[in-house]
Amino acid sequence: MKIVFRIVLVAALVALGIWLWTVLFPNPEKVIRQRLTELARIASFSSNESDLARLAAARSLAGFFSTNVEFQVELPELARRDSMDRNEITQAAFAVRSRAGGLKVKFPDINVTVAPDKQSAVADLTVEANISGERDPMVQEMKFTLQKIDGRWLITRVETVRTLS
Amino acid sequence: MAQNQAGQSNARLKQPWLPRWVRVAVIGRNPKATLVRVAVLIVTSFVVFKFILLPAHVEGISMLPNYKDRSWNLVNRFAYLWHEPRRGDVVGIRFSRAVTNTSAGIHQAANWLEPPHVMLLKRIVGLPGETVAFVDGHVLINGEVLDEPYEKYACDWNLPPKELGPDEYFVVGDNRSMSWEEHTFGRAQRSQIVGKAIL
Numbered sequence: 001m002k003i004v005f006r007i008v009l010v011a012a013l014v015a016l017g018i019w020l021w022t023v024l025f026p027n028p029e030k031v032i033r034q035r036l037t038e039l040a041r042i043a044s045f046s047s048n049e050s051d052l053a054r055l056a057a058a059r060s061l062a063g064f065f066s067t068n069v070e071f072q073v074e075l076p077e078l079a080r081r082d083s084m085d086r087n088e089i090t091q092a093a094f095a096v097r098s099r100a101g102g103l104k105v106k107f108p109d110i111n112v113t114v115a116p117d118k119q120s121a122v123a124d125l126t127v128e129a130n131i132s133g134e135r136d137p138m139v140q141e142m143k144f145t146l147q148k149i150d151g152r153w154l155i156t157r158v159e160t161v162r163t164l165s
Numbered sequence: 166m167a168q169n170q171a172g173q174s175n176a177r178l179k180q181p182w183l184p185r186w187v188r189v190a191v192i193g194r195n196p197k198a199t200l201v202r203v204a205v206l207i208v209t210s211f212v213v214f215k216f217i218l219l220p221a222h223v224e225g226i227s228m229l230p231n232y233k234d235r236s237w238n239l240v241n242r243f244a245y246l247w248h249e250p251r252r253g254d255v256v257g258i259r260f261s262r263a264v265t266n267t268s269a270g271i272h273q274a275a276n277w278l279e280p281p282h283v284m285l286l287k288r289i290v291g292l293p294g295e296t297v298a299f300v301d302g303h304v305l306i307n308g309e310v311l312d313e314p315y316e317k318y319a320c321d322w323n324l325p326p327k328e329l330g331p332d333e334y335f336v337v338g339d340n341r342s343m344s345w346e347e348h349t350f351g352r353a354q355r356s357q358i359v360g361k362a363i364l
Contacts, residue, residue: 136225139283
């Protein structure tokens with residue numbers, strides 16, 4: 001009985017140790033997934049958002065990006081290849097939130113590849129955007145390049161991917 | 166008297182809460198065996214519908230009239246275990262790449278235990294190594310017109326020939342009455358094909 005108790009105790013301590021390790025030193029892939037999920041949550045908004053909430057959300061959204069972000073977006077209604085700083089991202093996000101009636105963003109399938117030095121990563125994902133008042137969601141495959149800057153994973157490059165070439 | 170009353174209340178407590186025939190119909194003669202059966206059914210359903218037969222909600226008109234908007238289908242991930250995809254098969258195509266090519270040259274296969282949540286539903290018309298073109302709405306495979314009994318709407322697409330690589334399939338929707346600019350179609354890598362639509 002004493003042996004069984006000791007085995008159970010050791011197993012519980014090992015499990016606790018593993019759990020603590022994952023909490024204190026989280027896997028970069030997991031951290032990136034969590035950040036992207038959080039980004040999708042903040043990018044979503046409803047029609048009854050106040051101006052103050054809009055501005056706070058737009059600033060918060062810009063915080064997910066590095067100081068200079070490269071955009072390479074090719075969509076039927078929008079094509080741009082340029083770079084934006086955080087202020088421009090904040091302004092663009094605020095403008096979108098002011099104009100659109102509501103938006104629900106989801107990143108349903110995220111594949112993260114972390115570089116061996118664990119300082120950069122690429123996230124291939126599907127963006128599913130439900131625009132208020134529109135029947136079908138907009139679905140687009142995208143690729144985000146991220147870098148670890150001051151301990152935070154920030155998006156440095158955003159590009160659309162053609163699913164079928 | 167008091168003992169008699171206590172006996173009556175015990176008897177009332179012991180009365181089954183449902184008639185016997187209802188209990189037999191709902192939970193069977195052996196409740197433990199029924200519980201095991203229910204557990205097995207739940208686990209089997211979870212495994213089957215999470216990893217093998219993926220329920221797919223069709224959204225959009227690109228597969229009309231064969232697959233209607235807002236209809237349901239199932240994508241069989243085991244369909245191509247023993248043979249490669251065939252011409253005419255309707256397949257689910259993953260959006261997020263199964264293989265990621267980064268600037269650092271890293272290749273990562275998608276986790277088989279994480280099936281995609283969003284897929285394109287398209288029909289295979291071109292097989293690896295073939296040349297696919299559209300001329301006056303007809304699909305040409307290596308210069309010969311492809312017979313497509315599933316295509317019901319008239320079409321006037323004209324697209325130059327595309328040669329498929331050794332691992333590429335040409336996929337397109339059945340509804341070619343829409344303009345080709347609005348229609349998602351083209352070359353899909355084998356690793357992007359999730360499975361075959363079974364309905």
